[in-house]
Each structure stands twice: as structure tokens, then as C-alpha cells.
Amino acid sequence: MAEGLRERKKRQTRQYISDVATGLFLERGFEAVTVAEIAEAANVSVNTVYNYFPAKEDLFFDRSAGVVDRLARWIRSRDAGESAAGAVLRELRGEVQAVSPRVGLMTGYDRFMRVIHEAPALRSRLWTLQQEVHDNVTAALREETGAADGDPLPDLMAGQICWIHQTVFVTIGREMMAGREPAEVSREVLALIDDIEDLLGERVLEYAVRAQD
């Protein structure tokens, strides 16, 4: 509270730099834009950019903070009688059916995907994020099931659940990049989710079922 003006200005500056950078990236691609250009466009020195962001890639993924926890949140908030995988499938179906921008179903998402697709550094950073998602899911499953420390099951289940999530996202990204309409992709991905569910083993679909009441 005491620190008002300074903190506010910092958040403002940070946000502005990230916005300017993202704009340039979407316009000309990740590698074609230099950090020096970003700094200049944001009326700031190169060092200030690095004061806020550890690396160039972080300028692009600054928005995706909440995405890393989403899967774990879905699992923790599953319904009574519902398994972890069941909750994830339900939530995914909900987002996809609603043609939600949260899962990339929006016009303009192809631009976003293309920037990532063409920049190895960004793809690499995505994998890092995916790894964090996996760790979060494993931790959530461990807590929710009270599994023993040596139990390999939470990790295996996390692998399966992350695979569901990842497959859906990769497909959406691919189809949107191919120029398809969001509504069209939504229908197709709903069918894909059915295919995925048919593939999963019963043990996966029945893991970490929340007790009734």
C-alpha cells in the first residue's frame, strides 16, 4: 500500500513493453524483431527490457501465466464421483463447445500460432511450459490421492492427462493455422476428444475419483 506509485508504474512499464513486443512479433515474426527495436519502440533502454524479462521469449509468453495451472485446477475442482481424467475431458469439451478463445478458438489465433511455429526458441519455451504443466498435474494427483512417495502412478497418470490436453491443443493450433474457421474446428475437435476418450484405459478414466459427498 505504502508503495503505490512506484509499483503501479513498474507494472505499467512491464505491460507496455510486453504489448509493444507482442505487437511487433505478430507483425513481423519473432526472430525478425530485435530486442533493441523493442526497447526503442517502447521508449526504453535494452537493459530495462532485461530488467523485467529474463529472456526475449518471455516477452511473448507473458500472458500465458494462468495456463500453466489450468489443468491442475480442473483436476482439483472435479465433481464428486468424477475422476481426474473425467474432469479434464469435461472441461475441455466445455471450452471447445463454447468456441472459447481460451483454447485458441478465435479468429487471429493463426497469426499467434504461426509466430510460435516459425521460431524454434518459442517452441522450445512452450515445451518448458508443458513440463511445468506436467509437474503441476503430478503434484495435484499426489495430493488428491494421497499416493505414497515411491508410487509411480501419479506421474504416469499425469503423462496421460497431459497427453490429452496437449493433443487437443496441438490439433487446434494446426487446424487454425490451416485457415479453418473456429466453429468448424470446434466440431472437429469435439469428435477428436471422443476418439481420445475411447483410447484411454479404464484405469486412467477411473483414477482419482472424488468420493461422493
Next chain:
Amino acid sequence: MAEGLRERKKRQTRQYISDVATGLFLERGFEAVTVAEIAEAANVSVNTVYNYFPAKEDLFFDRSAGVVDRLARWIRSRDAGESAAGAVLRELRGEVQAVSPRVGLMTGYDRFMRVIHEAPALRSRLWTLQQEVHDNVTAALREETGAADGDPLPDLMAGQICWIHQTVFVTIGREMMAGREPAEVSREVLALIDDIEDLLGERVLEYAVRAQD
């Protein structure tokens, strides 16, 4: 044929540079060794290094050329009456039971893993290789099953099969890095493979079964 001496010398130089580099990496870590040092240690100019290897990471992964095709090869050579996943599980069990260095079950593999673990650039490159494995598996499954172009199943199945493979390798790497003995890890991973098989859906375990005779 006509080009004998030159070709031989090139392969020799390439191999020597890679060997020197790998030695330095194992000794001091990936990031602590500079390309200039490698060049000097190999009695060669920095530009010559880049004539042979597109990037620093390629100096480390030069040996792992055959690993990228292994899964697809296992699938293509599955027995009559055996599914793709079945063949992979069988081959994995064989390698693990034999405590084979091909799957990292050997003393000194922990050094190798540690170098990768500590270098983001190397982990990132590993993910790229994993992506290639996935693509190869998808292609193999498409050819072996004659699936239609729009069929999403080969890609989904490839995801499941690569997950098996990846889980086994990550576990071996983790346990070896923890200082465990190869024989001990072998036993543990055999149990893990059983757990994995129990998790898989029947559709996965029965996909791409090779016709009898």
C-alpha cells in the same frame, strides 16, 4: 568410390571434433565449454566446426542418429499377430532386461544425463528429437495400417506409443542420475513397464496388429 581420401578425411575430422567436444562437455558441462575451446582442442578453426555442425548442441547429439528411427523400426518389424504397442513393449522389455547400454543402463550414463539436465539448450534439442520420433512413428503407423489421410488415429496412437517410450527413458535417466546401479534400475523399470501396460486402453494394445502369415 572415386572420392576416397577426401571423404574419409572429412568423416574423420567430423568424428574427431565431435569426440573432443563430447569429452569436454562430459568433463566440464555444456555451457562451460566454448566453441572456440573445442575448435582449439581439435586443432581446427571455429568456422570449420560450423562447417560440420549446424549448432553447438549438434556436437553432443551426433551419436544419437539411429535412436530417432528405433521406435518406428520396432513397429515395422513387429511379429505376426502382434500390435504396434505390443512390439514396442516387447522390445523395451528385452533391452531393459538385458541391461543394455542402448537404453542407458550402463555405468557412466549419469554423467551423460547430468550434462543434458544442466543445459536448457540440450534439453530443448532432446524435445526436437522426440518430435522427430513422433513423426516417424506416425508415418510408420500410417503405412502399416493404410489409414486414410484424414484419419486422426495414427497420430493419437503415435502419441501413446511415444509416451511409453519417453516415460521409460525419463525414468531410466532419473534413476541413473540418482546414482542407482544399472541392474537395480533394470528391475525397477521392468515393473514400471508392467504398470504402463496395465494403464493402456485395449484399442491401443490392439492397434496395427500384423496379419498372421
Next chain:
DNA sequence: AGAAATTTTGGAGGCGTTGCAAAATTTCAG
């Protein structure tokens, strides 16, 4: 042996990133 093809090398430079100390700005105390 000399011409042609190929490999190796040196040099210059761009880019991301870090470290450091000086300057500018903001906060706080009197």
C-alpha cells in the same frame, strides 16, 4: 605440373545476454 574443385581459415559483424557503475527518478525523513 598446373588448373579446377573443395575445404579451411580469418575477419568483420549481428544478436542475445550479462555485469557494472553512473545517472535519473522516486520515496522518505527532517
Next chain:
DNA sequence: CTGAAATTTTGCAACGCCTCCAAAATTTCT
């Protein structure tokens, strides 16, 4: 309101990866 203290911003130099280019050195071919 003023000056000291804390913090942020900045400029500068430097390192390391990597690229481009043209000049040597080497190998192959005639």
C-alpha cells in the same frame, strides 16, 4: 520544501553463438 536514501533506468563494455564473405590452403583431376 529540501536533501539523503532507495530504487530504477541507462550507457558502456564484453562474452559467446552464429553468419557471411573472400582469401588461403589443400586435394583432385587433366
